[in-house]
Amino acid sequence: MTAPxxxxxxxxxxxxxLRVSYGEREILHGISFNVRRGETLVILGGSxxxxxxxxxxxxxxxxxxxxxxxxxxxxxxxxxxxELNEIRKKMGVSFQGGALFGSMTxxxxxxxxxxxxxxxxxxxxxxxxxxxxxxxxxxxxxxxxPSQLSGGMKKRAAVARxxxxxxxxLFFDEPSAGLDPIIAAGIDQLILELKKAYSISMVxxxxxxxxxxxxxxxxxxxxxxxxxxxxxxxxxxxxxxPRVRQFLDRVPEPQVEDELSYLQMLTxxxxxxTR
Amino acid sequence: xKTTATKITAIPDRVGFETLKGLAYVGSLARLxxxxxxxxxxxxxKGQRLHPQRAFHQAAAVGVGAIPIVSLISLFVGLIMALQSxxxxxxxxxxxxxxxxxxxxxxxxLGPLITAILVIGRSGSAFAAEIGTMKVxxxxxxxxxxxxxxxxxxxxxxxxxxxxxxxxxxxxxxxxGIAGGCLFGVVGANFTILSYLxxxxxxxxxxxxxxxxxxxxxxxxxxxxxxxQEGFSTGAGAEEVGRSTTAAVVKSIFLVIMVDLVFxxxxxxxNS
Numbered sequence: 001m002t003a004p005x006x007x008x009x010x011x012x013x014x015x016x017x018l019r020v021s022y023g024e025r026e027i028l029h030g031i032s033f034n035v036r037r038g039e040t041l042v043i044l045g046g047s048x049x050x051x052x053x054x055x056x057x058x059x060x061x062x063x064x065x066x067x068x069x070x071x072x073x074x075x076x077x078x079x080x081x082x083e084l085n086e087i088r089k090k091m092g093v094s095f096q097g098g099a100l101f102g103s104m105t106x107x108x109x110x111x112x113x114x115x116x117x118x119x120x121x122x123x124x125x126x127x128x129x130x131x132x133x134x135x136x137x138x139x140x141x142x143x144x145x146p147s148q149l150s151g152g153m154k155k156r157a158a159v160a161r162x163x164x165x166x167x168x169x170l171f172f173d174e175p176s177a178g179l180d181p182i183i184a185a186g187i188d189q190l191i192l193e194l195k196k197a198y199s200i201s202m203v204x205x206x207x208x209x210x211x212x213x214x215x216x217x218x219x220x221x222x223x224x225x226x227x228x229x230x231x232x233x234x235x236x237x238x239x240x241x242p243r244v245r246q247f248l249d250r251v252p253e254p255q256v257e258d259e260l261s262y263l264q265m266l267t268x269x270x271x272x273x274t275r
Numbered sequence: 276x277k278t279t280a281t282k283i284t285a286i287p288d289r290v291g292f293e294t295l296k297g298l299a300y301v302g303s304l305a306r307l308x309x310x311x312x313x314x315x316x317x318x319x320x321k322g323q324r325l326h327p328q329r330a331f332h333q334a335a336a337v338g339v340g341a342i343p344i345v346s347l348i349s350l351f352v353g354l355i356m357a358l359q360s361x362x363x364x365x366x367x368x369x370x371x372x373x374x375x376x377x378x379x380x381x382x383x384x385l386g387p388l389i390t391a392i393l394v395i396g397r398s399g400s401a402f403a404a405e406i407g408t409m410k411v412x413x414x415x416x417x418x419x420x421x422x423x424x425x426x427x428x429x430x431x432x433x434x435x436x437x438x439x440x441x442x443x444x445x446x447x448x449x450x451x452g453i454a455g456g457c458l459f460g461v462v463g464a465n466f467t468i469l470s471y472l473x474x475x476x477x478x479x480x481x482x483x484x485x486x487x488x489x490x491x492x493x494x495x496x497x498x499x500x501x502x503x504q505e506g507f508s509t510g511a512g513a514e515e516v517g518r519s520t521t522a523a524v525v526k527s528i529f530l531v532i533m534v535d536l537v538f539x540x541x542x543x544x545x546n547s
Contacts, residue, residue: 059420085422099417101409113421116324161421171420 012037012072012169012201013058019066020050020057027053029225030067035169038199040191042216046207046247050225055173055205059093060084072168089117091169092162096177098154100146106133106157107142113164132160135197136190152183159190170194172204176211184211191215209248213237221247304500311431314424323427330432337398337433338440342447345393349381349448352389353455356380361464370464374474377456382479386449387487388535391494394441395527399502402433403523406506407516415507430503434496441495442488449487486542493538494531501527 011034020028027050035041045051056062058069064077071087079087100109110129114120120128133139136156146154155175162170175191176184188211194200195215206212212219219236221228221244229236229244239245319325360376406429409415418425453475460466466474505523509515 056416061416061419088420088422091420093417093420095413095417097412099413101414101417102412112423116421116423 010073011035011070013203014070015058015068016070017067018054018057018064018069018077020053020062021065026065027225028057028064031222031225031227032067033220033227033230035201035203038201039217040195040202040204040215042212042219043203043205043222044207044209044212044219044247045205045222048224049222051205051207051222052173054222055171055203058203059091059171060088089113089165090167091171092159092165092167093171094155094158094162094173094175096174098146098151098158100154100157100161102146104146105142106138106144106146106149106160109146109157110161110164113161117165128164132163133157135163135194136160137186150183152179152186155179155187156190159194163194168200170200170202172202172206174206175204176206176208184208187211188214209250223247300504304497304504307426307430307504308434308496308500310426311434314427314431315435318427326428326432329428330435333432333436334440336401337394337436338444341393341397341440341444344397345390345444345448346451348393349386349389349451350455350458352385353377353381353452353457354459355455356385356452357456357459357463361459371466371474373464374456374460374466374471375478378453378475378478379483381452381456382449382483382487384487384535384539386452387445387491387494388531389452390441390445390448390491391498391531392528394437394444394495395498395524395531398437399498399527400520400524402499402502403505403509403520404516405429406503407509407519410507410509411511411513411516425507430499433503434499437495437499438492441498442491445488445491449484482546486538490535490538493534497530497534498527501530 013035015034016032017030018028018032019026019030031054033041043051043054053062057064058071060076060079067077069076072090074083074087076084076087100106101112104112107126107129110132111125114125114128118125129142130139133142136159138153138156138160141149141153141157146157149157159172172191175187179187191202191204192215195202204212204215213233216233218230218232220230221236223243228247229239229241231239236244237248239248245251314323315325356377357373360380361370361373364370364372364376406415409429415425415429418428453472456475457466457468457471460471460474461468502523505519505526509519
């Protein structure tokens with residue numbers, strides 16, 4: 001299951017005609033895109049657009065119902081558990097709420113992947129934990145429990161844990177959701193610093209426009225399970241597509257215009273509405 | 276509109292569907308137990324790490340933490356059994372058999388069962404709540420993306436702890452139940468402590484003890500599997516954790532009684 005060429009030019013992640021369904025309902029209707037080595041791709045989309053499902057599929061938490069997801073030359077849609085776990089050791093995921101293990105200290109959370117997957121000395125692990133925590137600005141919080149941290153600090157600690165294994169790909173799920181503007185700006189700053197310090201490929205899922213345009217090399221706008229637009233910041237900002245403009249200019253969903261369609265909406269068979 | 280005929284033909288459909296759902300559930304429990312057994316006994320030889328410290332931690336919570344309540348409840352149940360059987364034995368003029376009645380009912384049946392019910396309440400529900408909360412806060416997902424198997428990390432140590440601790444608690448419950456019977460024997464039936472214990476010893480055979488312990492080990496497997504399975508099947512949201520905790524307790528009690536019935540019948544059949 002190895003891709004024919006693995007030179008530096010080949011993309012880090014290559015998604016082809018990806019379809020994901022929950023039961024009968026299809027969430028992603030066949031989408032394709034690449035993430036290049038060292039680039040930051042921001043996946044933008046509204047609530048229910050399928051952006052979170054896309055992220056969950058990229059990290060192997062959802063099995064696609066069709067299509068391919070190539071990460072570092074392995075199609076994770078068909079990979080065995082062993083292959084999938086080898087890929088996972090090379091990627092870090094920062095979850096929306098941090099998802100730190102509540103029964104362990106912050107330091108132990110960061111140390112966990114190192115203790116489980118490497119044969120490093122405990123003293124070396126301690127040093128690495130401190131390096132990672134220092135990088136996210138939590139140097140003195142090693143012995144704190146996750147419940148003692150604020151929302152922003154939890155996210156930083158989660159980033160430190162995601163960085164523990166020196167990943168080649170970092171995934172962020174809503175890095176600034178639920179944070180005040182100052183803390184959110186701090187998280188954006190952290191992502192920019194990581195981008196500068198390492199040449200990691202990053203995939204960030206968000207609905208925060210300001211933060212997306214700040215950190216992205218390229219943006220991908222997803223709507224109702226389809227890709228609406230892909231491009232650099234400038235390309236996307238200059239787009240004239242109505243649906244893209246609606247999202248970027250923050251225009252609310254239009255009200256139902258004429259009486260006939262309103263009546264239809266009221267009386268319609270439920271099956272006809274949901275596809 | 277549905278006619279009566281279609282409603283009637285829908286009944287076997289429904290029965291079949293529910294039966295298959297029940298079988299699928301038991302299958303999922305077996306898979307969880309099997310995977311844990313594999314990770315505990317085969318995994319270490321394939322380079323996967325065991326988590327003995329987590330198992331010890333669980334064993335302390337499941338076993339040591341339950342000693343006070345198990346002692347108290349089985350002492351009282353022993354006393355109640357003595358009172359109830361003495362009521363009937365006295366009419367027959369055979370009150371000296373109260374020690375036999377208590378010993379046999381506690382060691383063969385009530386000790387394992389009461390221990391199981393208490394462990395369901397203390398630990399089975401806790402397993403479902405713990406794993407369910409971790410599911411809601413995406414900690415289980417985080418584990419998977421870190422290439423750690425949630426079963427190895429969360430379930431296998433619980434199985435190990437429960438299979439060791441529930442039979443231990445059962446032995447303790449048996450002892451406390453007999454002590455409860457002894458209390459009545461000394462106060463109400465002209466026994467001394469020594470003569471009561473001697474009567475108990477005469478009444479029991481080894482088979483009584485080990486059938487109880489075999490059952491309690493099976494209960495441990497059922498309780499752990501149901502608690503963890505309910506935890507993993509928790510949906511999104513805090514109220515889902517409550518739902519899966521309730522489901523864990525109800526389903527565990529039901530399955531423990533079922534297992535109890537099947538194995539008691541089996542032991543009865545093989546003995547005669």
